Amino acid sequence: MPTGKPEILPGTLEMLALKTLSFGPLHGYGIAGHIQRLSGDALRVEEGSLYPALQRMQAKGWVRSEWKQSPTGRRARYYTLTAAGRKQLAGEAESFDRTVAAIARVMRAAEA
């Protein structure tokens, strides 16, 4: 499947999902769509892999889920960020920023 889109970095899917949920409860399709839209369709996600990640995050207590009526009238499972999830997101975002900054510094130095 040769596409020019970069594979999502391992481990970042959970962070992206947490970030998405920080704006409010969403169902799985909504989360996937949000990530895709905001990344400008630049990140390729095997959309289904979101679900094992959501189960994992539920086990860890970062998100909660409940079945609700969706706007289309079908029942869908909505995920909500918990306090623990918010804390986790803050931590991950910070370490992500640090990593990116560090990588960027190295790359710039290599060009100079």
Next chain:
Amino acid sequence: MRRLVTRLRELAWRAHARLRRGTLERELDDEMRFHRELLARDLERDGLSAAQAREAASRRFGNTLRLRERSADVWGFPQLETVLQDLRYGARALRRAPGFTGVAVCATGLAIGVNCAFFTLVDSLVWKPIPVADASSMVALVTSIANRETNGRFSHAEYMDIAGRTRTLRDVTAFAPGRIALADPAGGRRALAVGAGFVSGNYFAALGGVAERGRVLVAGDDEPDAPPVVVISERLWRSAFAEAAGVVGRDVIVNGVHVTVAGVARRDFIGVTPVVPDVWMPVTVAARLGIIGASLASRTDRFLALHGHLRAGATREQAAAESSPIVADLAQPAPPAGSELADRWVTGVRVLPQTSLVPLDMQTARIALPGFVAVALVLVIACANLAILLLARALARQREVAVRMAVGASRARLVRQLLTESALIAALGAVLGLALANWAVTATAQAVVQRLPISIGTLVLDLHPSGRVYLYTIALGVASVLVFGLVPALHGTSLDLHTSLKGEDRLFGSRLRRSRFRDGLVAGQVAACVVLGVAAATLVRSLRESLRADTNLHVEQVLVATLGIDGSGRTSPRLAAARSELAARSGQLAGVERTARVTEVPFAGAWASLHVAGRDEGLPRVLPYNVVTPGYFKVVGQRLLRGRGFSPADSGASARVAIITAAAARTFWPGREGVGQTLRAVHASETGADVVTPYEVVGVVADARSGSLWADDAAGYVFLLATPRQVAGGDMALLLRSDGSRRDLVPALSRLAADIDPTAPFEATWVTRLLDAQAVPFRYAAAVATMVGALGLALAAVGLYAVVAFSVRQRRREVAVRVALGATPRDVLAAVLRREIRLVVAGLGAGVVLALGEARLLGATGIPFSPVGAGGFVAILLFLLAVALIATAIPARLALRVDPMQALRQE
């Protein structure tokens, strides 16, 4: 803390999820379907056809089945569940093959049991802390003699100085073992001979001993004017006092002296030796009242074992440096080498750790190592066998494995499955082994103790398996799983699915590779068998040799009778008279052929030694010696070779006479008769100077091992004639030779003794029992080695059988083709066996090399083993070869009975 809460919450979630797994699965499916539907709807909106949109949505979504599996990772505990599943599956597989399981579990059980039993024994002696208060700082003080590392004792005066002056040690205690006669003042009953511990007053307090009733000995009890008290053991309280409540304060008679029972020590109090006495009394009181013949003032009467605790911060070296000047005889000039004084010349004190009953040092290691090697070999053989059995089983299960692989089980998963099965075998084996070891060790210890003829106390050895034993067993189990399980599991799962499913045992496929491993197993266990066989033979031979050495003595009809307890060289005149009377009157007793008095009883242990020289210029040699009355040689049946025996006339004469053994004659006057020569005995006098006493050698008797079975007596023995004063002194044992005419000789003697002195303890023991008791450790070692060897051999035979059955099975079609082409079964049998026999021979060769190394290991223990000669080697090799031939031929023949047509048709 917060992390723990998070972790616990996750566990709770997983557990909860496990319970509603069905719901979760349904919900997930629902959710994923919803996702795909929305995706398809959106794609359709973008202009795809309904079918195209569904397909694209599925593609973008991914493999639903795999996603569901990955999601399920957090529902419950999948890793644990896999293990449980493997266990269930393994248990089922083992139940289905009860024969295989039985053999495998028994083999591992026996092998692990043997290892465990040995380790338990070593553990309780070497690693278990000595059961005293504050065992970790406990040290033993020993004197070095003539700069040699001997475990010398201390005199009481030295003890007082060390205990009083030390700054590095605290709670220094003194202990001397002995035997006493314990009598009831009410009379009537004969006194009991019991083991005694003569101790310092602080002995109980320092070692944490407490009383069951009354009190233990305390520091004041050993004061010069303290009233004489004793503490008795709980065992004695039960057996001799019938658990009487009023035992405390009771008056008892110890060696004729009235003392008071202060209390009963608790059963778990052991003190410094595993042989626990029945009576403890202050050593000072015992010496003052003449219960023991020791001198408290003398600095050279060394009979006390000293122990202490290191103070915090002090080292053993400091303690040794501190006490050495107190005891060392360094002020005096060094005595000439070889003189008796040199053997008592204390040059310093060593302080040794005594945190366990036996120190973990090189000497211990040297003695324990061959045992460890032997039992480890049994385990190696058992593991090799199991590996072979499992290989054969893997072959039989190829189809099952192939089917599981075909339906998608990964190889790693299958290996884990097969290893789980091996682990189950090892676990069952370990449990069986632990139980066997526990039983064997306890039973053996009891049997050994029961066979000791004289009660010197109770052997209290804590043989309960410690945590270390369990760890060791687990380690053995894990090691055996890896050794016997891994390779078969790897082999069993490296399959060519195509041929395996078709039911072909590989004909010419990967046989070469797997054979090398298998060949190694065969040759290896044969080699291990040789080593075990040689070890067992060495021990059995050593036992026989040491017991055969007494063929020049005829002691089957000889009794040793003891009236009263020896007061360590200070027999009371009354007891001496009673003994003389017993000697005289027992000689007249019907059934007694003749009697003799001796200072050393044959086979009661190592004899005292005498420094003797043949000529003036020669250095004195140290020889075991005995002081005897003229009848001795006739009583023990030792033949006179040259010259004459002692005659009663000799004792009156001023000339001192000696009889020596042929070996002693060779030692001093090689190539000469010996009779008529002069023997010079060197004694140290009170003043410290050596005194030389000449003895005329009047006769030479046949060589006969007479004292310790284990001591080096190659230089011979010396017999001196007892002087009338020595005989009258009463400090000599009575030997009686029975004429075999009456069975009730011992009771008759006992009645005679009661007639002479009704209160003194009396014991009559057959000398053969003493001999037997000395041989007990070796007898057990030989029996255990034989059992271990037989076990190894049996296992190896089973293994060989399995190997050949396996190999023939593997080559069944090849054999069938050959037979179909006209080969006779004999030809085929020869072809199959040739290879196995080659392996066996290779194993035998390797075994011989290893056995030679083992002989060196045994030699390093310092125990005089009689090594197996070339003849013995050949016999062992032939025996093993014969067993191997039988073990190979039977399965080969059985396999050949298969109808070739049937074997070929199986394809």
